[in-house]
């Protein structure tokens with residue numbers, strides 16, 4: 001049974017404004033303020049301030065909901081990412097896209113053109129700034145698929161769940177600890193799914209290394225590294241009509257924030273491999289940023305030394321490095337850099353007691369008894385064939401044809417719809433969304449406190465101790 005909301009729209013907007021939400025980047029709560037947290041006397045650990053668990057709710061760990069014969073979807077935000085989602089989702093059996101929403105009417109019309117040309121019924125069109133509320137209240141939607149800018153991720157997901165819908169949110173799911181708790185509390189209260197769309201978990205090498213890790217190829221995984229190193233300088237300044245972001249949302253964020261604003265592409269896959277929230281959990285982190293230089297230099301070269309773009313102050317350091325320690329004594333190193341001239345890199349390095357793997361700049365694996373050397377090409381290829389993940393084997397070929405970052409986006413969507421149609425728990429749940437996204441706020445707190453360590457909340461309320469690591473799933 002789907003639950004109806006007890007909250008009026010007006011109540012909800014009030015709540016959102018009180019927390020950290022949604023009405024523009026300027027109102028993303030405390031994250032832009034000097035956030036010193038509470039520094040305790042005996043330990044250097046800063047405890048994140050803010051909202052926490054609402055007690056008495058049922059856990060959402062392993063949540064399975066009623067199977068849906070057809071998954072009726074509303075897509076909100078039809079920009080770069082959302083327009084691709086329309087194209088991918090309509091190729092999955094059992095999907096019906098009932099609503100398309102964006103502030104730009106042409107984007108919505110273009111989305112509908114794609115639907116109709118593929119033989120689907122045209123979706124209802126919405127273009128108002130708060131129309132996502134009306135959409136969440138409709139009774140012909142099962143899943144709200146949210147591809148809006150960062151500040152709208154949590155407000156829309158929370159409102160969707162409160163109106164009985166499942167929520168799928170682009171990355172990161174939340175910007176503040178307060179928003180992380182809003183997601184967890186709402187998913188527990190409503191027993192609705194809340195999945196962050198971390199597509200990198202479904203890339204072919206990531207899936208293969210997960211399979212190897214589960215079968216013990218690397219021994220006990222002690223350390224992992226992930227990153228989002230992607231030169232976005234040009235995109236940050238482009239106008240939306242020329243293919244840039246809506247209202248330069250990414251650039252605007254970098255004016256007011258320093259830390260890792262986009263941690264999950266590198267973090268998600270290695271967190272799953274290491275059983276984070278399932279057998280282990282993040283304990284604390286420390287984070288350090290370089291000074292900012294890249295975006296100012298780029299702006300001076302592109303717009304002139306005296307231009308407003310070059311003279312604007314940008315807070316986001318070029319490179320942020322965050323170190324996380326887990327309760328079981330493992331470490332993760334996560335980096336973010338979108339303003340240096342470097343090739344694209346997510347690192348994806350896994351280091352265990354029997355060997356290691358890394359993805360960039362070239363996929364490579366080294367194993368005992370000769371881990372001083374990487375495996376030769378034939379040995380590497382044989383290992384990759386042996387440990388090809390079932391999802392890659394089952395839908396990899398179609399995924400490569402449909403595309404979306406080489407196919408991983410399609411595997412993610414396919415598996416999400418498969419789980420919803422079969423009433424299965426999702427591969428990434430609300431606790432993953434919260435723990436992985438919490439790095440946005442916690443890294444900022446550490447950076448603004450000379451890299452002091454910051455505790456990561458246990459969003460699972462202890463359920464991580466009994467939960468099994470994400471298994472090697474399939475769609476059979």
Ligand SMILES: NC(=O)c1ccc[n+]([C@@H]2O[C@H](COP(=O)([O-])OP(=O)(O)OC[C@H]3O[C@@H](n4cnc5c(N)ncnc54)[C@H](O)[C@@H]3O)[C@@H](O)[C@H]2O)c1
Nearest residue numbers: 077078079080081102103129147148149150170171245246
């Ligand atoms: N997983 C990935 O690989 C990946 C890749 C790119 C972007 N993303 C994420 O996807 C999201 C969107 O990124 P993008 O590159 O498509 O940005 P974008 O600016 O191109 O698209 C965002 C769209 O949201 C619309 N929008 C803004 N406010 C709205 C509102 N109130 N109601 C309805 N629509 C609204 C804008 O008009 C715009 O078209 C971001 O969160 C980003 O981090 C993820």
